Amino acid sequence: MKKNLLSILDLSSEEIYSLLDRASVLKQLQKDGVPHHPLSGKTLGLLFEKSSTRTRVSFEVGAYQLGGNTIFLSPRDTQFGRGEPIPDSARVLSNYLDGIVVRTFSQEILEEFSQYSSIPVINGLSDLLHPCQVLTDLFTIMEKKGRVEGLKVAWIGDGNNMANSWIIAASRLGFELVLATPPTHRPNDSIMSMSIKENDMRIRVVDDPEEAVKDADVINTDVWTSMGQEDEEASRKRIFSKYQVNSDLLALAKSDAIVMHCLPAHRGEEITNDVMEGPNSVIFAQAENRLHLQKAILEKLMG
Secondary structure: OOOOEOOHHHOOHHHHHHHHHHHHHHHHHHHOOOOOOOOOOOEEEEEEOOOOOHHHHHHHHHHHHOOOEEEEEOHHHOHHHHOOOHHHHHHHHHHHOOEEEEEOOOHHHHHHHHHHOOOOEEEEEOOOOOHHHHHHHHHHHHHHHOOOOOOEEEEEOOOOHHHHHHHHHHHHHOOEEEEEOOHHHOOOHHHHHHHHHHOOOOEEEEOOHHHHHOOOOEEEEOOOOOOOOHHHHHHHHHHOOOOOEOHHHHOOOOOOOEEEEOOOOOEOOOEOHHHHOOOOEOHHHHHHHHHHHHHHHHHHHHO
16 A cells, blocks of 8 residues: 655654664665665656755665666656646656655645655655654664653754654654744644644743753754745844854753754854854764665655
8 A cells, every 4th residue: 555754644653763773774784885776676756846955865866775766857847837737747657656755835735646646755845844854863863862762852943844843753752842933933833732632741832942952962953044935034034043053052951962953054043153063963964864764765665
């Protein structure tokens, strides 16, 4: 039966841990130069309405390392960008491909595409959710901390697609999550309500970033202005000015806290250069891990 990954909600806690464990194995196989080709003869489509560096390259390289092929589908080069109905595109592409990653603005596009697709559909990012990145972050935490259970994770900044996916992850795995966001830029209400029911009292949203990072094991942030919000950049810089991850804020966390950022970063805005390049930063290990975690996803859904 076809299985999609549109949200971390599509995975049980056992399936999440299985992906994290498998990503570790696949990473070691790649480091050891051991061939592993479960996608031999299969093709992954990449349908991207939004620009990308890490998502595109990591999926392309990952599929290749697993023995498969990829084809990149830009809306400007396909009928998808000229208004072809989503059900038509989904059914046609299902005849050619073995799986597809869709990176788009609306979560509803992903939901509709998956409804009419007979192949696995993976969310490569929407305005609402970014599951592949947060699964990668969990894998990075497991590598660096040895566990996720019992840790305190702090999110600093915008209540965006990353924040929403972190909330879902905390509801599934039960770790403590404190999000510091401006009152005007909270995470999605329905996601927050649903997740609190699953992980009562361990998911909180506060105004003060100092409260969020106090004794935190993990500090996570993202850009203040995401793709499609460029006209809000000036106002967002004012609103988020106190939500910067800097050395003063880091000092309130545990001494061995790790600092994460999904990239690209605007150094000097949401994170300072000294923190990003400092000993607590795992940002570039986190970026590398997109490759290995997504290989585990591809293997599970397509292999």
